[in-house]
Amino acid sequence: QRLVxxxxxxxEQNFGQKLAKQLEGADDDVKWLAVELLAVYFLISxxxxxxxxxxxxxxxxxxxxxxxxxxxEQVVDTMNEGIANPGVGYNIxxxxxxxxLIDFCLRFKAIGDQDQQGDLLADPWxxxxxxxxxxxxxxxxEMRHIILHLLRPDDFERISSRTHKRNIVDAFAKxxxxxxxxxxxxxxxxxxxxxxxxxxxxxxxSGDVLDFYRAPLRAIWDPGADQxx
Numbered sequence: 473q474r475l476v477x478x479x480x481x482x483x484e485q486n487f488g489q490k491l492a493k494q495l496e497g498a499d500d501d502v503k504w505l506a507v508e509l510l511a512v513y514f515l516i517s518x519x520x521x522x523x524x525x526x527x528x529x530x531x532x533x534x535x536x537x538x539x540x541x542x543x544x545e546q547v548v549d550t551m552n553e554g555i556a557n558p559g560v561g562y563n564i565x566x567x568x569x570x571x572x573l574i575d576f577c578l579r580f581k582a583i584g585d586q587d588q589q590g591d592l593l594a595d596p597w598x599x600x601x602x603x604x605x606x607x608x609x610x611x612x613x614e615m616r617h618i619i620l621h622l623l624r625p626d627d628f629e630r631i632s633s634r635t636h637k638r639n640i641v642d643a644f645a646k647x648x649x650x651x652x653x654x655x656x657x658x659x660x661x662x663x664x665x666x667x668x669x670x671x672x673x674x675x676x677x678s679g680d681v682l683d684f685y686r687a688p689l690r691a692i693w694d695p696g697a698d699q700x701x
Contacts, residue, residue: 474502475570476574476575480493480494495533503535507530509570514529516554517557517558520558520563527551561614568613569614570615576606576619580602599623617633620658629665631685636694637661639694644668
């Protein structure tokens with residue numbers, strides 16, 4: 473109700489100021505829920521948002537003079553980490569990213585039966601379809617790609633941009649997909665990854681994990697990239 477149904481529009485206030493206004497008078501459990509949502513939002517970010525800003529935002533939202541939530545210290549420590557830079561759109565459209573995350577959680581909880589929830593989480597392509605089946609008025613933003621990666625990192629890339637995913641598939645399709653056009657971009661990406669792994673391809677500075685953002689792969693789909701990154 474506070475964030476999605478009653479948004480604060482305009483550029484006069486930044487996201488933090490708007491959120492503080494939206495949470496005025498809210499019960500402590502609502503504020504802790506906002507902290508949890510923001511923690512998930514910040515979880516992937518590295519570089520684009522500093523660890524100090526992540527922590528300050530969480531603490532500003534948390535209830536004042538309230539016992540800390542279970543696991544609070546672990547949550548704060550996790551803000552020092554990050555696995556990707558999700559891009560400018562992720563940072564400037566926080567309300568839409570949180571709106572998508574709220575909608576995803578509401579729809580998932582509405583399933584009710586834990587066995588059915590487990591079955592959904594166990595099937596990457598059913599989960600993908602669920603992630604795309606948003607409620608009316610909810611924008612499918614970068615959070616869609618991020619939540620799928622966080623839930624099933626072996627099936628979905630640490631890529632928040634559909635354009636990047638499409639560019640990778642286009643660059644490798646002739647070599648690895650031939651005339652096969654079945655599946656959406658995520659399924660095609662997984663097939664390409666598996667082919668590269670089978671060939672023994674390694675990428676720089678990524679350990680045993682093949683990474684499309686590392687050399688030599690990035691130069692194939694993104695010729696303008698700085699390969700020193």
